[in-house]
Amino acid sequence: MTMDSEDILTIAADWLAAGEAVAVATVTSTWGSSPRRAGSRMAITQSGRIAGSVSGGCIEGAVAEAALRSIETGTPQVLDFGVTDERAWEVGLACGGKVSVFVEKLA
Amino acid sequence: MKAEHLHALQVAAAQRIPVAFATRLPDGAAFILPDPAAPQALALEAAAMLAADRTGMVTIGAETWFIEARNPAPRAIIVGAVHIAQSLAPLAATMGFDVAVVDPRRAFASADRFPGVVIRTDWPDEALQDLRPDARTAIITLTHDPKLDDPALIAALATEAFYIGSLGSRKTHAARLDRLRAAGLTDATLARICAPVGLDIGAVTAPEIALSIIAQMVAARRGKPTRA
Numbered sequence: 001m002t003m004d005s006e007d008i009l010t011i012a013a014d015w016l017a018a019g020e021a022v023a024v025a026t027v028t029s030t031w032g033s034s035p036r037r038a039g040s041r042m043a044i045t046q047s048g049r050i051a052g053s054v055s056g057g058c059i060e061g062a063v064a065e066a067a068l069r070s071i072e073t074g075t076p077q078v079l080d081f082g083v084t085d086e087r088a089w090e091v092g093l094a095c096g097g098k099v100s101v102f103v104e105k106l107a
Numbered sequence: 108m109k110a111e112h113l114h115a116l117q118v119a120a121a122q123r124i125p126v127a128f129a130t131r132l133p134d135g136a137a138f139i140l141p142d143p144a145a146p147q148a149l150a151l152e153a154a155a156m157l158a159a160d161r162t163g164m165v166t167i168g169a170e171t172w173f174i175e176a177r178n179p180a181p182r183a184i185i186v187g188a189v190h191i192a193q194s195l196a197p198l199a200a201t202m203g204f205d206v207a208v209v210d211p212r213r214a215f216a217s218a219d220r221f222p223g224v225v226i227r228t229d230w231p232d233e234a235l236q237d238l239r240p241d242a243r244t245a246i247i248t249l250t251h252d253p254k255l256d257d258p259a260l261i262a263a264l265a266t267e268a269f270y271i272g273s274l275g276s277r278k279t280h281a282a283r284l285d286r287l288r289a290a291g292l293t294d295a296t297l298a299r300i301c302a303p304v305g306l307d308i309g310a311v312t313a314p315e316i317a318l319s320i321i322a323q324m325v326a327a328r329r330g331k332p333t334r335a
Binding site: 007009010012013016024026028029037038039076077078100102104105106107 | 108109110113114116117120130132133134135162163164173175
């Protein structure tokens with residue numbers, strides 16, 4: 001992937017430097033019609049700031065919740081969202097795609 | 108992700124150094140490659156993915172790694188610090204291009220008119236030689252002045268630039284092609300020039316023309332036809 005103005009890591013670094021507790025979520029693989037390619041990122045702070053995206057907007061809420069858990073525990077997580085996944089229905093991955101997201105605390 | 112890795116990735120990006128960022132799933136152990144400390148199998152995978160500009164998961168032995176190819180940003184070199192360039196430069200930056208504007212006419216090529224953009228006031232052919240466009244570079248000539256556009260295009264056509272666009276009507280472009288043929292360029296080479304520049308969206312204003320150009324640049328970058 002080419003770095004571009006979507007490079008969320010710069011924002012994450014700024015937040016970390018400002019003393020925020022930050023987690024980074026990265027799309028690691030996609031299947032089907034998911035809108036965001038592997039390498040797409042979202043940064044989340046404990047204080048509730050969010051930058052970037054890992055989907056068309058349908059799973060960001062669930063990913064943000066998971067990010068807060070990783071910030072608390074320091075443990076990274078692999079999250080799988082897809083149409084065959086009950087949880088994905090809950091958060092509404094309506095496009096019919098599947099996406100895998102890695103969430104980790106920035107430390 | 109470790110803060111020092113994040114910092115190293117930012118330094119590499121600023122210095123336009125290609126790196127592969129490898130993260131082991133699910134524990135998050137990471138390397139920024141090339142790194143002599145990395146396992147050889149991982150180093151080989153990372154080098155291949157970086158060369159192919161590919162990002163994704165790979166299995167190495169019993170391990171799963173996410174490898175992100177982080178190649179330098181594509182570049183847009185805009186020749187002609189004209190009105191359209193004032194719209195095109197920020198649009199290109201938004202699309203992730205590192206932007207340089209080239210125009211020896213200092214009245215046009217001023218920091219006032221192009222805040223935050225690299226400005227060069229040498230002659231386009233010299234500037235292009237110095238900037239060394241590669242296959243990740245787009246070159247757009249906007250001056251309408253053969254004294255500036257022609258040497259820029261001749262220099263551009265000698266590079267692997269993935270996109271070369273030149274402002275001007277069909278008539279202007281036909282005359283330009285005659286001059287460039289007379290300068291020894293072949294029709295096959297000249298066919299690389301996108302002109303009249305931009306996708307045909309009926310653009311009228313300078314920002315609209317800039318939009319049509321950036322759309323054509325994106326199409327070229329993503330392997331789609333540059334004529335809609």
